[in-house]
Amino acid sequence: MEVRFHQQIYNKGAITDALEAYSEFGTFDTTKDGDYIVVEISDPDSDFSAVLPQEIANYVLANVIEGRRD
């Protein structure tokens, strides 16, 4: 499974921060694909695999918004 973050909306720092926060719940690999930063999720925690991509997306979004307020 993967999550695609548009670079005009999300920033790299917010994504890195989120992946660190969720490092216990899976293995992540980050690549670039045009305008997108793509996060590949492997070996997700079985209890959270259904919502892990969405939770990461929310965390990244919150990071971006809170970063803009500083």
Next chain:
Amino acid sequence: MSTPEIFVVDAEKGRLSLRLKKGLYPMDAIYGAAYVLIDRSYLLLDKDDDGNVLVHIQAKAGKTDEQDLNTLAGDFANEALSQVLRSRVMREHKTRIESIISQAVAGGLGISAGDDLGLDVLDGDEDDLDFLDDPLGIAVPWEEKFKRSASEERPDTRDDGTDSPQPTPADSGGFQPVKPEGPSE
């Protein structure tokens, strides 16, 4: 195209996607609206080739029907509009708001504009003051402070060494005829 346009609804998975026309909502308003909904839905923002912003929303609540999703979409659109208005009000009244806040903070500290707190006394070499020291004379009782000056102003208590008679209640200014001076007949 209505704005925001709902272009994907998947009630089974509790997902829908909105398209917000480019330039209609500033990004700050979209971020603000997303932040408000982030506790009850999963959000992923995206852009299409025309620069329109796409908002993918998935309800966190387990079971959702199409009406719930439409409500969620409506809430997002309303909040985005509210954010636009809020930022516009903030921009238009920025100076006034800053002025009110600074006055309120100064009032809370007991300072009014142009006040001289007289704290210069505490500057410089006075750092070694004991807690009993009172350079500003705050601890002097009222009676002690005003006793001397009050007695100085009262003529009946003045002690200037002369033998002037003390005024009595009879000296209240009654009629005192004066013998006219002039040629007598």
